Structure formats: structure tokens, C-alpha cells
Amino acid sequence: SYELTQPPSVSVSPGQTARITCSADALPKQYAYWYQQKPGQAPVLVIYKDNERPSGIPERFSGSTSGTTVTLTISGVQAEDEADYYCQSADSSGTYVFGTGTKFTVL
């Protein structure tokens, strides 16, 4: 089955730039999506179609792709960005897959 692998944890200091990667184990890769989830809350879509940002999501959130790896970048990290982040895509059979998740800590 299709798998998306993320680092278990990432931490940076306020104002710095954070990068969270998501690696697919096979090609072809479909679009990637990123979700932010804070404790006790439902996930929130922060990036869609690899690098598009929904309305209301701060500009400091951006996405990029290189080969079978996609990256969520948070520029000028703020304390409120501390959360779990999940990438998501789909496999060739049309089933959806979430990444393993990354706990993002603002030091």
C-alpha cells in the first residue's frame, strides 16, 4: 500500500523557518495536501495541490515538491503554529492516504 513518511518531530525557535518533509514510497505521486491539527481539534487544511494556500491561511505557510518528496515550509514561525502536521495524497486506485504525522514544537 502507498505510504507517506514524515519525521516524527521538528522543532524551531520563534521567527525561524521550519521545514517538514513528506516522502512517498512510490511513483506516480498525485497532489499533496497539508493539514494542521491542534490538540482536541479537527484538522485544518493549510496547503492544497502541493503549493496552494486556502483563504485565511497565513502567507508564512508554503508548500513545495521535488521528486517524490513534498515539503511544508513555515517562515517566521510563531508560537501559534505549534501543532501536529499531516501530509495527505492519494494512490493510483483512488484511495486516500495520510502521512505519519509530525509533531511541530516552537521552542
Added chain:
Amino acid sequence: EVQLVESGGGLVQPGGSLKLSCAASGFTFSDSAMHWVRQASGKGLEWVGRIRSKGNNYATAYAASVKGRFTISRDDSKNMAYLQMNSLKTEDTAVYYCTTWGMGFDYWGQGILVTVSS
């Protein structure tokens, strides 16, 4: 305002059944694919399955972990989606979310807890 509200969760014994409901409002439900996603305590998100719209023949798809045990349905006249869960296992214990697919999973319910335990 888009709202998704899940109901029907609770405690069920292994091997038992439970049906979750998702009440939708604030968008054109009949045109939308509806998905279910679950999350075990302290664990990551797991896609459970989806049902497409009437225009897409109400096509369903499921994760391998629930295929043959779970069934997703919808009633467009009531703006409701359902998740019928049979032959439940302890590993099905999780918070279950209903969610819509637009740009991505862009609207989510608050989640409902399902506990499978004897």
C-alpha cells in the same frame, strides 16, 4: 456557514455494530463527496472511506483495514451521510470525523468517539 455534526458514537463490544451519522449544512450537500477519517488516541489520521455524489453514481471506496466491514451511505434529501460499522474490532477504537472534499479535506466535523471494548 458550513457545519458537519457527527452522532451515534459510543461503547460497543468486539464483533458488534454501530452506525455513525453526519448532519451537513451550509453547502450543496448533494454535489459533494463525503469522507470519513478516524484517529486513534495519540495516533495519526487514517482515511476510512468515501461516497461520491449522485452524479458520480454514489461510488464508494474504502481503506483496506475496513473494507468488507464498513459501509458508507448518504441521504441527499436529509443532507446526511452515514458510516455503518460491522464486525468491530478493538483496533477500530478512535475518534471518527466526517469531512468534505473540495480543495482538499476542507471542512470537518468535531469528531465522535467510538470505543470497542468488552
